[in-house]
Amino acid sequence: MEVIKKVRKLCICCMEEHEVQIVRVQEHTNFKGMVVDYTAEYEYCEKADEYVAEGDMISHNDISMKDEYRKANQLLTSMEIGNIRSKYGISQTDLASLLGWGGKTITRYESHQVQDRAHDFILRKIDGDPEWFLELLCQGREKVSEPAYQKYYEIVAKRYEDRQDDYLRKSIFAQYIRYENDPDSCGRTRLNLDKVVAVIRYFANSAKMFHLYKVKLMKLLWYADSLSFKRRTLAITGLVYAALPMGAVPIAHKSLIDLKGVSYEEEEFPDGSGYRFVKTSDEDYSALNSDEIKILDKVIDICGKDTKEQIVNRMHKERAYKETEQGEIIKFRYALDLSID
Ligand SMILES: [Zn+2]
Structure with a gap:
């Protein structure tokens, strides 16, 4: 028996006014053919040494018993x-x-x-x-x-x-499943989309970032993961990158930018449209630890002011890119030779 509180009131047991204890008791009863253990509440009269319940308490105890029965039978409470x-x-x-x-x-x-x-x-x-x-x-x-x-x-x-x-995340994971057991492709990291979103948000919100368009963002993600691998033999996001003419591009890149929490504006240019990633008021980077934030800061320091042409040129000089055939996956083993430390 556990005493929850004591109140001075008319005791419904002995019908006198005195201090009554409100107590919690473990009960068991037979319900629909099974023994149900549950917690019941009573008023306890010390004088008569009796437990009584009335009104709401009876109702509450009944629901408490039924809920235990429901739980035992995998039914919703x-x-x-x-x-x-x-x-x-x-x-x-x-x-x-x-x-x-x-x-x-x-x-x-x-x-x-x-x-x-x-x-x-x-x-x-x-x-x-x-x-x-x-x-x-x-x-x-x-x-x-x-x-x-x-x-x-x-x-x-x-x-x-x-x-x-959720549907989008599932479809991205489906495109990544084949790389999961290939540490050289995923940087010994299982794809973590919360981190992907946090990294993109961190880049877009940085005061030192200049014109963040899609091509540049894709390179920045690769630089962040590669630098992380160089420092810790562990990528940040688990993204897998293919070598395309303009440099590294993560698998499922079209879906990645539609993840909830990533903000961009579509802009029209004479030669087509571009996605410009914009600052958001959301500054939640809790998916990232302090080492990862330092890595992102370093990447922003080095590449944040790059134009699209500059970052593409930078990427073209990386050994990881030069050693990889077009369309093939860029391996993290080359991260040791990355131009950034
Ligand atoms: Zn009493």
Whole structure:
């Protein structure tokens, strides 16, 4: 027994006013054919040496027991169900109508009634798959009020949009999987897209950076990883670079710049368009450690003011580039000969 607090009140056990202890007790009971261990709260009367519960306490204890049963059976707890619903900002009644369930079903699941497995599966699906929920919402538009529909649509569309980055990340990882066990290609580092985003952001936000366009950014990433490998025999990002006419370009470079957290503006030139990477108010570099920041600072010091032509020329003189056939992967073994220390 654990005493949570003591309050002076009318004791519902002996019906006299005295100090009553509010206590937590481990209980076990039989529910749906299984023994459930759970924590219950009671008022404890020392005079009568008795535990009593009333009103909210009884209800709270019942939900606590049901939640332990749910956990033991890999079902969502009442609070988890409430949280899934809150993520979409949808009311209990509206969610039940959209699903074609009885009007009070969700309300009950968020308290005393244990959901069956099929309904549990659907609730998890809603949580993990905004695309599916969006379809459900559109199909059931007439089941909720128009203002409610508009509100839910906005939230679910936003969640769906947020998932884009997950899909994009998966597709990038799929392009990298073949290099994962090749330390000479990936710099003994597993691809870390949080670091990629942080490095790009760090470059774009630097006051010493001059005109950061895509071609230059791709070289800067390679210089950062190569310098890191030279210093620590470990790259920063895990990116794998191919040798192209204008120098190193990471695999999946088209997708990399669309990662959430990377900001660029598209600019029109007489000979086509270019991506200029711009400063953001986001200065979160927590994905990078202090050694990595020092490496980036060094790369900015040396190459930050380079024009596109200058950095391409710089790259063309690197042994790593000269030793690599066009279109082939640039190996990190050449990092020892990098022009930057
Ligand atoms: Zn009492």
